[in-house]
Amino acid sequence: MIRDITLGQYYPGNSLIHRLDARLKIIVALLFIVELFVVNNFYGFVIATLALAIVVAVSRVPVGFIFRGLKPILIILLFTFALNIFLVKGTPLWQWHSITITYEGVNTALFMGVRLILLIAGTSLLTLCTKPLALTDGIEKLLYPLSKLGVPTHEIAMMMTIALRFIPTLLEETDKIMKAQQARGADFESGNIFKKIKNLIPIIVPLFVSAFRIAMDLAMAMEARCYRGGKGRTKMNEMKYHLRDYIGYLLMFAFLALVILSRSFG
Amino acid sequence: MSEIIKIENLIFEYIKEEEEKTRAIDGVSFSIEKGSFTAIIGKNGSGKSTLAKNVNGLLIPTEGVVYVNGMDTKDDSKIWDIRQSCGMVFQNPDNQLVSSIVEDDVAFGPENIGVAPAEIRTRVDEALKAVGMESFKTKAPHLLSGGQKQRIAIAGAIAMKPDCIIFDEPTAMLDPKGRDEIMNIIQKLHAEGITVVLITHFMEEAAKADRIIIMDEGKVVLDGSPVDVFEKRDFLKSINLDVPFEAELCARLRKRGIEIPKEVITLDEMVNYLCQLK
Numbered sequence: 001m002i003r004d005i006t007l008g009q010y011y012p013g014n015s016l017i018h019r020l021d022a023r024l025k026i027i028v029a030l031l032f033i034v035e036l037f038v039v040n041n042f043y044g045f046v047i048a049t050l051a052l053a054i055v056v057a058v059s060r061v062p063v064g065f066i067f068r069g070l071k072p073i074l075i076i077l078l079f080t081f082a083l084n085i086f087l088v089k090g091t092p093l094w095q096w097h098s099i100t101i102t103y104e105g106v107n108t109a110l111f112m113g114v115r116l117i118l119l120i121a122g123t124s125l126l127t128l129c130t131k132p133l134a135l136t137d138g139i140e141k142l143l144y145p146l147s148k149l150g151v152p153t154h155e156i157a158m159m160m161t162i163a164l165r166f167i168p169t170l171l172e173e174t175d176k177i178m179k180a181q182q183a184r185g186a187d188f189e190s191g192n193i194f195k196k197i198k199n200l201i202p203i204i205v206p207l208f209v210s211a212f213r214i215a216m217d218l219a220m221a222m223e224a225r226c227y228r229g230g231k232g233r234t235k236m237n238e239m240k241y242h243l244r245d246y247i248g249y250l251l252m253f254a255f256l257a258l259v260i261l262s263r264s265f266g
Numbered sequence: 267m268s269e270i271i272k273i274e275n276l277i278f279e280y281i282k283e284e285e286e287k288t289r290a291i292d293g294v295s296f297s298i299e300k301g302s303f304t305a306i307i308g309k310n311g312s313g314k315s316t317l318a319k320n321v322n323g324l325l326i327p328t329e330g331v332v333y334v335n336g337m338d339t340k341d342d343s344k345i346w347d348i349r350q351s352c353g354m355v356f357q358n359p360d361n362q363l364v365s366s367i368v369e370d371d372v373a374f375g376p377e378n379i380g381v382a383p384a385e386i387r388t389r390v391d392e393a394l395k396a397v398g399m400e401s402f403k404t405k406a407p408h409l410l411s412g413g414q415k416q417r418i419a420i421a422g423a424i425a426m427k428p429d430c431i432i433f434d435e436p437t438a439m440l441d442p443k444g445r446d447e448i449m450n451i452i453q454k455l456h457a458e459g460i461t462v463v464l465i466t467h468f469m470e471e472a473a474k475a476d477r478i479i480i481m482d483e484g485k486v487v488l489d490g491s492p493v494d495v496f497e498k499r500d501f502l503k504s505i506n507l508d509v510p511f512e513a514e515l516c517a518r519l520r521k522r523g524i525e526i527p528k529e530v531i532t533l534d535e536m537v538n539y540l541c542q543l544k
Contacts, residue, residue: 133367165366168408214361221362223324224354225375225422226346236373236386 011128017059018129021245022138028252029126035259036115044262045114051255052122059129069124077116084109136160141239154230177206270430270461271298271321276330278316290316292484303456305464305472308481309506314465318432322352350379353423357435359415368418369403375426393421397451413444430461469510473531493528512536
């Protein structure tokens with residue numbers, strides 16, 4: 001049962017968006033976040049929403065899949081909405097006892113809500129359309145200039161690769177330990193929350209022990225295969241920009257210009 | 267034939283807490299010929315795995331010397347050449363794969379030694395073909411069976427183009443089917459000219475080698491061809507090692523006065539020989 005959990009929500013496909021270079025997609029996603037905060041009026045949001053809608057359509061990821069990512073932040077979304085709608089001062093729109101809803105409040109609340117939704121949808125599109133390994137490779141490449149300053153960029157990327165590789169292994173291990181403890185009468189279901197947390201100790205301790213054992217085995221195997229850090233290392237799949245990626249960068253700058261321009265519309 | 271591995275008077279001690287030392291290997295000397303297939307057998311704690319790790323420089327001898335292709339494992343500047351020419355496959359198939367995509371994992375070794383990308387691609391394809399896993403190259407390792415994972419690990423070693431591969435109990439965690447698959451690949455690699463050192467505690471697997479070295483309490487206690495080794499049945503039993511069924515049967519038949527030549531050790535040879543008897 002625990003094995004069914006899917007981490008890293010990659011949506012397999014072969015659309016244009018899937019095939020774009022991971023570096024481009026990471027930069028676009030980051031810039032999109034910034035742009036969402038540059039936008040300050042209705043026109044800007046229309047432009048951003050349209051742009052995102054086009055990308056989603058091209059990616060062929062079902063819209064429902066993208067909105068599923070919004071579920072965890074629904075509470076935050078409602079909270080910011082309520083906070084803005086009730087607390088922003090300005091021209092009163094509706095009044096009941098001491099509660100006042102202002103025109104500006106509704107305005108900011110709506111903007112903030114749309115901004116958050118676009119933010120989550122845009123960034124989840126990045127992980128939905130990029131293989132986890134391509135993502136780590138892309139991050140390594142993008143961080144490369146920092147390695148000149150002594151940041152261990154290769155090591156960071158290697159850690160992410162290994163983490164991705166061992167998530168299923170550790171989940172399996174957890175499943176095994178849970179079953180073993182249950183067979184000996186451990187109870188993980190009953191009791192209040194504190195009791196439940198305490199009941200997890202017989203899982204966590206052996207899990208840590210086995211994680212360290214796995215780490216030792218893996219380190220040994222990596223050394224046996226001549227691993228010695230990023231120095232002098234080559235890559236089988238070199239990241240190469242194609243024409244579509246350059247066009248992607250061009251569109252990205254066009255969009256940025258449009259967004260900045262939109263500030264002067266309102 | 268020249269020797270690829272030469273071990274001279276090897277002593278290895280693990281340092282435990284408070285300066286207490288355990289001697290895992292106690293004065294071992296032997297050499298391994300290029301292109302040979304050697305099995306090292308011993309029960310748990312006999313020092314066989316420690317010996318393997320000493321050979322490719324994962325552990326450094328406390329005393330004595332280990333040469334691989336004439337290079338001393340104590341020489342830091344040669345360590346990567348040693349590990350490249352002497353690959354290793356470990357026991358646990360889960361804990362030795364690095365990447366979440368099969369072909370990327372096979373590429374890991376060649377990437378480490380700085381092989382050109384196009385060359386890595388051909389090596390990976392060849393290695394996966396050699397272990398019959400080419401149709402799995404874009405799959406995730408955790409979705410494969412134990413035997414298949416172990417085949418990927420072997421492909422990872424082959425992609426380094428080694429002269430010699432040390433298998434450290436590669437079948438210990440596999441089911442019988444996976445065990446057969448791995449043994450077939452090992453025999454195939456040997457036939458293709460790779461020197462094989464197989465560490466195991468299955469006598470049936472060791473019977474397929476051309477030489478068996480038996481270790482007990484950190485020492486080599488027996489060294490010879492399978493025929494010679496299985497003859498010393500009583501000695502093997504005295505150090506708690508099992509004799510393969512075929513050898514046991516031979517010995518018992520001989521006791522009853524049936525003459526069986528001592529070259530008969532595998533099941534097929536046995537069947538062929540016994541069927542000729544009237």
